[in-house]
Amino acid sequence: MSLIDIGINLMNSAFDADRDEVVRSAEAAGVSPLIITGSSAESSRLAQEFAAAINTTGALHSGKLFSTAGVHPHNAKDWDAGTEALLRSLALHSEVAAIGECGLDYNRDFSPRDKQRFCFEAQIALAAEMKAPLFLHERDAFDDFSAILQNNLTNIKKMVVHCFTGGEKELERYLELGAYIGITGWICDERRGRHLISLIKKIPADKLLLETDAPYLMPRNMPGAKRNGRNESRHLVHIAEFIAEILGKAPAELAAETFTNACRFFDMKKI
Numbered sequence: 188m189s190l191i192d193i194g195i196n197l198m199n200s201a202f203d204a205d206r207d208e209v210v211r212s213a214e215a216a217g218v219s220p221l222i223i224t225g226s227s228a229e230s231s232r233l234a235q236e237f238a239a240a241i242n243t244t245g246a247l248h249s250g251k252l253f254s255t256a257g258v259h260p261h262n263a264k265d266w267d268a269g270t271e272a273l274l275r276s277l278a279l280h281s282e283v284a285a286i287g288e289c290g291l292d293y294n295r296d297f298s299p300r301d302k303q304r305f306c307f308e309a310q311i312a313l314a315a316e317m318k319a320p321l322f323l324h325e326r327d328a329f330d331d332f333s334a335i336l337q338n339n340l341t342n343i344k345k346m347v348v349h350c351f352t353g354g355e356k357e358l359e360r361y362l363e364l365g366a367y368i369g370i371t372g373w374i375c376d377e378r379r380g381r382h383l384i385s386l387i388k389k390i391p392a393d394k395l396l397l398e399t400d401a402p403y404l405m406p407r408n409m410p411g412a413k414r415n416g417r418n419e420s421r422h423l424v425h426i427a428e429f430i431a432e433i434l435g436k437a438p439a440e441l442a443a444e445t446f447t448n449a450c451r452f453f454d455m456k457k458i
């Protein structure tokens with residue numbers, strides 16, 4: 188089974204001690220390429236550098252590392268002209284497969300909402316300029332978020348709403364807008380992810396993408412999973428098997444579909 192983890196926060200300090208090993212063990216489990224999420228100017232720069240360094244060594248047998256370049260809404264307060272220039276220069280590298288993660292997060296409000304909206308729209312414009320797909324984050328901000336997408340549709344080539352945890356109304360709207368949907372191990376959480384078990388059946392097979400969002404969101408129903416343990420890309424195998432069962436598909440079939448979707452979405456023919 189070959190899977191692509193479209194979202195791992197590999198530059199998070201949780202991986203400082205064994206970052207290379209996390210990549211290798213994922214590949215050994217069949218999870219490769221990985222797409223490292225950039226969530227600030229600094230983490231986007233580090234993600235591109237790490238991906239380029241691994242790719243140069245040829246350490247991976249089955250693929251390459253990719254990254255995204257963007258500023259998470261939590262970090263929108265740090266956005267300035269220098270950030271935009273940095274993301275623009277990062278997007279020119281072959282490892283950088285998308286702009287983001289970007290969007291709106293009104294759950295924690297770590298940045299003022301007007302600043303979040305400004306930073307989000309600036310990254311939509313940048314993705315349009317660079318002809319890059321968008322890696323999107325939305326939490327408790329559906330109305331403003333979907334309105335901004337609607338107003339910018341002509342500027343958006345492709346987009347994925349990553350770590351989708353919303354309800355039916357949100358899902359239908361995102362699909363209408365043409366978005367891909369990223370599903371994480373949240374669906375494996377019997378406390379909060381239950382509603383996704385019926386909703387995931389409504390996602391067209393060619394719009395579904397899989398991700399861990401590691402080190403967060405350890406799939407809770409994975410045998411041996413430690414509560415609040417560190418999630419890793421290799422656990423995507425468990426998430427895919429669980430989703431395949433829900434969808435009544437063979438794991439290999441789901442893997443092949445979502446692998447093709449990820450290659451199409453991120454234009455990974457350029458590997």
Ligand SMILES: [Zn+2]
Nearest residue numbers: 288324349350
């Ligand atoms: Zn996110």
